[in-house]
Amino acid sequence: MNLLLWIIAFIGHLGSWCVVYNRTHATSWPRKTRKRCEKLIIVAVLLPMFWFAARAISRRTISIWDLASEGKAEWLYLYLSVGLGVFFIGRWIRRKLQSPPDSxxxxxxxxxxxxxxxxxxxxxxxxxxxxxxxxxxxxxxxxxxxxxxxxxxxxxxxxxxxxxxxxxxxxxxxxxxxxxxxxxxxxxxxxxxxxxxxxxxxxxxxxxxxxxxxxxxxxxxxxxxxxxxxxxxxxxxxxxxxxxxxxxxxxxxxxxxxxxxxxxxxxxxxxxxxxxxxxxxxxxxxxxxxxxxxxxxxxxxxxxxxxxxxxxxxxxxxxxxxxxxxxxxxxxxxxxxxxxxxxxxxxxxxxxxxxxxxxxxxxxxxxxxxxxxxxxxxxxxxxxxx
Ligand SMILES: [Fe+2]
Structure with a gap:
């Protein structure tokens, strides 16, 4: 259950930053601005992963509940990621079930x-x-x-x-x-x-x-x-x-x-x-x-x-x-x-x-x-x- 929750949280975390990446690249913003956004997105993807990995090592636990109880920000980020993960998986299944056009x-x-x-x-x-x-x-x-x-x-x-x-x-x-x-x-x-x-x-x-x-x-x-x-x-x-x-x-x-x-x-x-x-x-x-x-x-x-x-x-x-x-x-x-x-x-x-x-x-x-x-x-x- 713990591993499954981590996987769903990872999907929610990565998926939400993919949404930001996709939307910024759909704009007509100058290339320089989009490249800066790309770098910020990479930092935003990696930072929480390093944060939770460091906490897991120092606390000697990989329990998602223990790490979520570290503080309000940790709790909010992990549970929000799990919620978004469920949403992205549901949307992906719906897309996979879509049939090609009749024409x-x-x-x-x-x-x-x-x-x-x-x-x-x-x-x-x-x-x-x-x-x-x-x-x-x-x-x-x-x-x-x-x-x-x-x-x-x-x-x-x-x-x-x-x-x-x-x-x-x-x-x-x-x-x-x-x-x-x-x-x-x-x-x-x-x-x-x-x-x-x-x-x-x-x-x-x-x-x-x-x-x-x-x-x-x-x-x-x-x-x-x-x-x-x-x-x-x-x-x-x-x-x-x-x-x-x-x-x-x-x-x-x-x-x-x-x-x-x-x-x-x-x-x-x-x-x-x-x-x-x-x-x-x-x-x-x-x-x-x-x-x-x-x-x-x-x-x-x-x-x-x-x-x-x-x-x-x-x-x-x-x-x-x-x-x-x-x-x-x-x-x-x-x-x-x-x-x-x-x-x-x-x-x-x-x-x-x-x-x-x-x-x-x-x-x-x-x-x-x-x-x-x-x-x-x-x-x-x-x-x-x-
Ligand atoms: Fe192209």
Missing amino acids: LLSAQQSIIDAQRELGRNIYLTSLAKLLKRIPFNQSHLIAIDSFEVGLDRLPHELDGLKICHLSDFHLTGQIDLAYFERVVEETNRFEPDLILVTGDLIDELDCLDWIDSVFGQLKSKHGTFFIRGNHDLRIADQEMLLQRLRNAGPNGMVWVGGKCESVSINGATVSLTGNELPWHSGAESLGRDSLPDNALHLLLSHSPDQIDWAKPFEFDLIFAGHNHGGQIAIPFVGPIVAPSKFGVLYASGNFQIEKSFMHVSRGLSGDECIRINCPPEVGCFTLRKT
């Missing part, structure tokens, strides 16, 4: 080991090489996740429409260009009608020259559409960045940040709206009347936190990224951190948000090349009329 007709995954295929080390920096040594690190893999989605509002002309969703490339120079070229190859192999790129394309100026080899080689029958994410702000000259992305390769990409573009496919209209909030303005001035009537409405949103903004628009499909699936998913538990006001609820996967089907991509890379139980994702969608 998800099928889901399949195939995995490519890009590093093995290329036959050489794809990690370029010492930090990346060090992280690669962590057992079960999957940051060199490419998961091709194929989904069939049934929509009753889908125009007959769009039955079988193929959409490829890519997110969070994070071109930092830590992973070789050849890895991302392999991602593009797999995307093009799907022969998509549309390609949607939902932000965090490029982090480092040094990788600007990769734009043509990566984004410029994406091939889609009716266009490649993109929005920016928070990491794209690391490129100071945003106008130059947008220009380079628009002119990438032979076909270029269409920027839909804070606006709505339409394409005609087989005589039916598909609208593509972009939301880059809260990091880039634009979407706040959009209204339902910005969208054409009688169309399939798609939303590209960097963060799934924009679902409340999206609800009045009744988009048919929402494509988001930003959360990277939490990057580290503990076996049976799942991810514990994601930069979202919803915590890990929308870390990755498929969800029904009122009338909208939402897919949150695990993305392709990140600030740190570490992924456990969370392989980088190429999302391939085929839409079916139901």
Whole structure:
């Protein structure tokens, strides 16, 4: 019983600081401020653990009741942690029991080991090489996740429409260009009608020259559409960045940040709206009347936190990224951190948000090349009329 209570208290303690971490990383605060918060959170996580460990050694007891009786603060912190632990476990069980949306007709995954295929080390920096040594690190893999989605509002002309969703490339120079070229190859192999790129394309100026080899080689029958994410702000000259992305390769990409573009496919209209909030303005001035009537409405949103903004628009499909699936998913538990006001609820996967089907991509890379139980994702969608 004593051990169980300690475990629940630990879950409550760690879980509550994960909540703080997730919420601070969901804001548009400057990077410096968020990094300071990160350090404070680490101290807040470790301090009570050291405190109770030191008390346990000096009192020669590991009884949670004895240590709680040390003082009012100890009593309050331990029992509050146990209460929060029970709450987090209950919420986790409820989440695990949730079934996928009815409109998800099928889901399949195939995995490519890009590093093995290329036959050489794809990690370029010492930090990346060090992280690669962590057992079960999957940051060199490419998961091709194929989904069939049934929509009753889908125009007959769009039955079988193929959409490829890519997110969070994070071109930092830590992973070789050849890895991302392999991602593009797999995307093009799907022969998509549309390609949607939902932000965090490029982090480092040094990788600007990769734009043509990566984004410029994406091939889609009716266009490649993109929005920016928070990491794209690391490129100071945003106008130059947008220009380079628009002119990438032979076909270029269409920027839909804070606006709505339409394409005609087989005589039916598909609208593509972009939301880059809260990091880039634009979407706040959009209204339902910005969208054409009688169309399939798609939303590209960097963060799934924009679902409340999206609800009045009744988009048919929402494509988001930003959360990277939490990057580290503990076996049976799942991810514990994601930069979202919803915590890990929308870390990755498929969800029904009122009338909208939402897919949150695990993305392709990140600030740190570490992924456990969370392989980088190429999302391939085929839409079916139901
Ligand atoms: Fe990202």
